[in-house]
Amino acid sequence: MSLSPLPSILLEPLVRAALLEDLGRAGDLTTDAIVPANQPAAMALVARQNGVVAGLNLAGMAFRLIDPAIEMTIERPDAAAVSAGEVIATVTGPARGLLTAERVALNFLCHLSGIATATSAVxxxxxxxxxxxxxxxxxxxxxxxxxxxxxxxxxxxxxxxxxxxxxxxxxxxxxxxxxxxxxxxxxxxxxxxxxxxxxxxxxxxxxxxxxxxxxxxxxxxxxxxxxxxxxxxxxxxxxxxxxxxxxxxxxxxxxxxxxxxxxxxxxxxxSAPILDIGLDTAALPGQCERQAGQEQETI
The missing domain is CATH 3.20.20.70 (Aldolase class I)
Incomplete structure (x- = not known):
C-alpha cells in the first residue's frame, strides 16, 4: 500500500501551535543562553527500539519553522520498519534551532510512530x-x-x-x-x-x-x-x-x-505507547578530522 503524504497546509497549524506552546512568552531561555547564535550542529534521529516510522513531515516542519536553514535527510521514511539503534533521519543547521525544536519534533515523531508500530503488530x-x-x-x-x-x-x-x-x-x-x-x-x-x-x-x-x-x-x-x-x-x-x-x-x-x-x-x-526515538548529536563533516588534529597538537 502506497502512503500519500499529508499536505503541508494541514500540518503547519498543528506544528506551529505546538511550537508556540513550548516557546511561551520568552523563547528558549536555556539554548539561547548557552549556544552561540552562529554555531552549526548535526544531529541524528535514532530509534531506541524496533518499530515503524510515522511523522517525519511534522518533525521536519518543526525544525524548519524554528529555523529555515535547518535541513533534514531522511534515511528511513514513514511506513518503514526500523530496528533499535537505526538512524531514521539526520538534521543539520544552526544548533540553536535544532535544540529549540527538538522536543516538539520528537513528540510528534514518537507519538505517531507508536501508533504505526501498534497498528503494524495487529x-x-x-x-x-x-x-x-x-x-x-x-x-x-x-x-x-x-x-x-x-x-x-x-x-x-x-x-x-x-x-x-x-x-x-x-x-x-x-x-x-x-x-x-x-x-x-x-x-x-x-x-x-x-x-x-x-x-x-x-x-x-x-x-x-x-x-x-x-x-x-x-x-x-x-x-x-x-x-x-x-x-x-x-x-x-x-x-x-x-x-x-x-x-x-x-x-x-x-x-x-x-x-x-x-x-x-x-x-x-x-492509547498506543510511543516509539522511543532520540535526537543524538553527530559530528559535522570535517569535525572529526579537526578534533583529531587538535588532539595531536595537544600531545
Whole structure:
C-alpha cells in the first residue's frame, strides 16, 4: 500500500501551535543562553527500539519553522520498519534551532510512530485473513488527521474521519429513535444518496433487523467468536461486516478467522505507547578530522 503524504497546509497549524506552546512568552531561555547564535550542529534521529516510522513531515516542519536553514535527510521514511539503534533521519543547521525544536519534533515523531508500530503488530497478527484493521474516532483532539495517517503508515485503514462523512447508528441512537427501523428510515430520508449507513448491533436478532433494511454495513459489537461466525453467515456478503471490542494482537487472529471484513480498534489512536526515538548529536563533516588534529597538537 502506497502512503500519500499529508499536505503541508494541514500540518503547519498543528506544528506551529505546538511550537508556540513550548516557546511561551520568552523563547528558549536555556539554548539561547548557552549556544552561540552562529554555531552549526548535526544531529541524528535514532530509534531506541524496533518499530515503524510515522511523522517525519511534522518533525521536519518543526525544525524548519524554528529555523529555515535547518535541513533534514531522511534515511528511513514513514511506513518503514526500523530496528533499535537505526538512524531514521539526520538534521543539520544552526544548533540553536535544532535544540529549540527538538522536543516538539520528537513528540510528534514518537507519538505517531507508536501508533504505526501498534497498528503494524495487529495487521501482522491477522495476516492470511481478509480482515482489515481500522481505527476509530477515538483520537486526540486536534490530531485526528495525523493519527489516522499513522494508522495507514502501519498498514491499517481508516474508519470515518468525522460525523459528517458517514452514518453510524449506535445503540443510543436506536434507543432514542425507538428501534433500528425508525433510526435507519430517518437517516435514509435525511442524507444524500452517496452516504453509506452502518448500524451497530449487539445481538443476532438486531442483525436480522438491520439486514432486512438493506444497510450498507453492520458493526458487530462485543460479540463472541461463535456469534461473529454466525453473523458472517447471516450477512452472506449483503453488507460489510465490522467487528469491535476487546481486540488485541492476541485476540485479533481469532476474530479475523470468523470471516469479518473489518476489525476496528480504538486504542490504536487513544492509547498506543510511543516509539522511543532520540535526537543524538553527530559530528559535522570535517569535525572529526579537526578534533583529531587538535588532539595531536595537544600531545
Amino acid at each position: 495487521v501482522e497478527a491477522v495476516r492470511g485473513h481478509k480482515a482489515r484493521i481500522v481505527c476509530t474516532r477515538k483520537t486526540t483532539p486536534g490530531l485526528r488527521a495525523v493519527e489516522k495517517y499513522a494508522v495507514r503508515a502501519g498498514g491499517g485503514s481508516n474508519h470515518r474521519f468525522g460525523l459528517d462523512d458517514a452514518v453510524l447508528i449506535k445503540d443510543n441512537h436506536v434507543a432514542i429513535a425507538g428501534g433500528i427501523r425508525p433510526a435507519v428510515e430517518r437517516a435514509r430520508a435525511s442524507v444524500g444518496h452517496l452516504i453509506k449507513i452502518e448500524v451497530e448491533v449487539d445481538t443476532l436478532p438486531q442483525l436480522e433487523d438491520a439486514l432486512r433494511l438493506g444497510v450498507d454495513a453492520v458493526l458487530l459489537d462485543n460479540m463472541t467468536l461463535e456469534e461473529l461466525r454466525e453473523a458472517v453467515r447471516m450477512v452472506a456478503g449483503r453488507a460489510v461486516t465490522e467487528a469491535s471490542g476487546r481486540v488485541t494482537p492476541v485476540t485479533a487472529p481469532g476474530i479475523a478467522a470468523t470471516g469479518v471484513d473489518l476489525i476496528s480498534i480504538g486504542w490504536l489512536t487513544h
